[in-house]
Amino acid sequence: MTVISAQHNQNAQQDAKQGTQQGADTQQNQHPTAFIPRTIGVVGLGLIGGSFAKAFAAAAQNSHNPSHSTQLYIYERNPNTRALALDELGCGTLTPDTIPFCELIILALYPHANQEWLVRNAQYISPDALVIDTAGVKRATCDYCFSLAKNYPWHFIGCHPMAGTQYSGFAHARANMFNKAPMVVCCADNTTKPQADAHTLAARLQKLLDPCGFASYCNATPQFHDQQIAYTSQLAHVVSNAYVKSPAAQMHKGFSAGSYKDLTRVARLNPVMWCELFMDNRDNLSHEIDLLIHELARYKQALDDADAETLTQLLEQGDALKRQAERKAEKSS
Helix, strand or coil: CHHHHHHHHHHHHHHHHHHHHHHHHHHHHCCCCCCCCCEEEEECCCHHHHHHHHHHHHHHHHCCCHHHCCEEEEECCCHHHHHHHHHHHCCEECCCCCHHHCCEEEECCCHHHHHHHHHHHHHHCCCCCEEEECCCCCHHHHHHHHHHHCCCCCEEEEEEECCCCCCCCHHHCCCCCCCCCEEEEECCCCCCCCCCCHHHHHHHHHHHCHHHCCCEEEECCHHHHHHHHHHHHHHHHHHHHHHCCCHHHHHCCCCCCHHHHHHHHHHCCCHHHHHHHHHHCHHHHHHHHHHHHHHHHHHHHHHHCCCHHHHHHHHHHHHHHHHHHHHHHHHHC
């Protein structure tokens, strides 16, 4: 897997260089186009992309002011899902002909597929349009997309909506998926576009995403995002997925309640997608697994030694740290 990932990174760098040349050629050979305000493009209609699409479609249907309505275009590789979405959402298809209309393009494929779509279609995106991704890792995506965007007149912002379920696919997408959820935003540290300061771009993005109902926007560097996500999301999926490998899981009926359900909810996952996310953040995730193994070993040693005093202390420490984390979260909200 590491070799494949390394090879992909090499290919991505080559694609970015090709994209740079294409960007220069495009700016020399094509007249600038102008997006249509509040026109949205969604690339990929899985759980997250489908939820974005449904949120914007619902907002358009419920709008009483035609001048504030949203036009939606979608790109989906699966023909059955694409046909279902076009019928259900009443939207158009995102193509090289309609990409220039979009003020905001949301990339909701897997991280590497997002990069591939963007380099293929960068030349069609209108000047000053915003492009965001929704992937659960940010360093690899932002490094690639920030570099690519420097050669075009549009802007890239790395994003991670902190919402989802254990299910996947358009059928499980919901228009209210992001209602009251936080959104993590990663803007470029610097830009070759003087008019595009990070604060202005972030404010503009928030306004465009109003129909989704996000409760808050948290600015972070890609590095800090990936460190935190390794703990708050990825480690939880690894632990849950490993936990159900006990033979006892097959006989839990009648012996399980809230604790079992809480700990096993995300054991159900999309293996291909989560493998890609884990591999792109493997250094941070491996570090968190090491910390957890160390702590688990202390509990095991206390049990093996029949050391009730040490075990009680370990439990007290965990309880205290959980309460401390909750207090900090409440103060910052």
